[in-house]
Amino acid sequence: MPQKVISIRPEARSAAAKAPRYDDGALADTLGRGMRDLRISVTDRCNFRCVYCMPREVFDADYKFLPHAAILSFEEIARLARAFVGLGVKKIRLTGGEPLLRKGLPDLVAMLVPLGVDLTLTTNGSTLVKHAQALKDAGLDRLTVSLDSLDEATFRAMNDADFPVAKVLDGIAAAADAGFSQVKINMVVKRGVNDHQIVEAARHWRDSGHILRFIEYMDVGSTNGWRMDDVIPSAEVVRRIGEAFPLAPVEANYGGEVAERWRYKDGAGEIGVISSVTQAFCRDCNRMRLSTEGSLYTCLFAQAGHDLKSLLRGGASDDDIRDQVAAVWRARSDRYSEIRTAATPGAKKVEMSYIGG
Numbered sequence: 103m104p105q106k107v108i109s110i111r112p113e114a115r116s117a118a119a120k121a122p123r124y125d126d127g128a129l130a131d132t133l134g135r136g137m138r139d140l141r142i143s144v145t146d147r148c149n150f151r152c153v154y155c156m157p158r159e160v161f162d163a164d165y166k167f168l169p170h171a172a173i174l175s176f177e178e179i180a181r182l183a184r185a186f187v188g189l190g191v192k193k194i195r196l197t198g199g200e201p202l203l204r205k206g207l208p209d210l211v212a213m214l215v216p217l218g219v220d221l222t223l224t225t226n227g228s229t230l231v232k233h234a235q236a237l238k239d240a241g242l243d244r245l246t247v248s249l250d251s252l253d254e255a256t257f258r259a260m261n262d263a264d265f266p267v268a269k270v271l272d273g274i275a276a277a278a279d280a281g282f283s284q285v286k287i288n289m290v291v292k293r294g295v296n297d298h299q300i301v302e303a304a305r306h307w308r309d310s311g312h313i314l315r316f317i318e319y320m321d322v323g324s325t326n327g328w329r330m331d332d333v334i335p336s337a338e339v340v341r342r343i344g345e346a347f348p349l350a351p352v353e354a355n356y357g358g359e360v361a362e363r364w365r366y367k368d369g370a371g372e373i374g375v376i377s378s379v380t381q382a383f384c385r386d387c388n389r390m391r392l393s394t395e396g397s398l399y400t401c402l403f404a405q406a407g408h409d410l411k412s413l414l415r416g417g418a419s420d421d422d423i424r425d426q427v428a429a430v431w432r433a434r435s436d437r438y439s440e441i442r443t444a445a446t447p448g449a450k451k452v453e454m455s456y457i458g459g
């Protein structure tokens with residue numbers, strides 16, 4: 103699906119060129135936020151059709167995914183990533199679509215390792231048994247696996263694919279065997295579909311060494327038919343789990359951490375809740391997203407991206423690219439979740455599978 107992309111203005115280029123160094127805190131957007139976290143979508147394709155992300159009625163057999171020539175190569179991704187690290191990025195997450203569908207992904211991991219950032223990957227886990235060891239060997243630091251239910255019928259109701267839960271569990275076990283000691287397990291909660299599985303999931307992952315994180319269902323993209331009524335607020339998730347297994351709040355690991363942490367009082371580990379709808383965290387948002395075809399999005403709910411691929415393929419120097427990204431960041435004023443109303447989900451926004459979750 104064609105996405106709206108903005109060319110980067112020449113005047114932004116000359117303004118940015120005056121600030122060649124970006125030490126800690128030196129680069130800030132219009133709300134004073136630094137750039138720390140880059141999410142890179144390595145493919146817009148996926149073998150699942152999660153109802154909240156790629157509904158099958160839209161992402162059907164006729165859907166036009168990006169052609170190979172439009173997609174950034176690993177070399178192009180690594181070159182851009184280097185520019186972002188020069189601007190203060192400390193963490194890179196590979197995502198998609200389903201990132202493990204991209205052939206040779208461990209090679210990209212190995213190319214990013216020398217940047218010295220915290221390198222992580224989010225996957226639906228469907229092919230993790232096959233790839234976990236190669237990812238670890240390539241130098242991936244951490245893994246997040248999405249798993250919305252342990253119950254087969256509920257899992258299928260969420261991902262609209264005929265895929266056994268056991269295979270994802272095997273993938274998580276393979277990841278642990280490969281040396282990913284603490285996997286994060288993402289569970290998007292949609293009212294009436296999988297919320298009856300909240301406590302079951304908590305029971306399963308308690309004491310496992312992995313961390314279960316509940317994500318409020320969001321109005322990303324324009325195709326998932328989001329309604330506020332379908333959102334289970336994190337506070338309710340915490341209440342329901344707390345009634346079964348008493349919980350206590352835990353301090354954030356660092357400023358800008360999106361998950362609010364809670365620990366089991368009996369010492370069985372912790373959970374996280376990500377409350378993007380009911381408790382917006384735009385104030386500290388230091389994330390940006392690079393789409394599969396090389397456009398930069400400064401917000402998950404953006405309506406347009408900034409075209410970096412043309413710069414890459416048009417002969418721009420590394421300094422040029424870095425300075426233009428800096429100019430985009432300086433102009434950033436996004437705070438969608440803080441200003442969301444019942445009407446805003448109607449706006450035409452970019453799909454999450456395209457810019458990366």
Ligand code: SAM
Pocket residue numbers: 148154155197198199200201224225226227246247248288289290317318319320321322326454455458459
């Ligand atoms: N395919 C991989 C996966 O599912 O883990 C990576 C990409 S996916 C877009 C990244 C994350 O976004 C997943 O954890 C997914 O559950 C979450 N996500 C997708 N659509 C969402 C929505 N509408 N609301 C909340 N989370 C969503």
Ligand code: SF4
Pocket residue numbers: 148149150151152155156198199200226248261455
């Ligand atoms: Fe695919 Fe991940 Fe989106 Fe589900 S959430 S459809 S697994 S990209």
Ligand code: SF4
Pocket residue numbers: 383384385387388389400401402403436437438439440
């Ligand atoms: Fe960041 Fe946009 Fe999400 Fe706010 S709505 S936290 S600015 S990505």
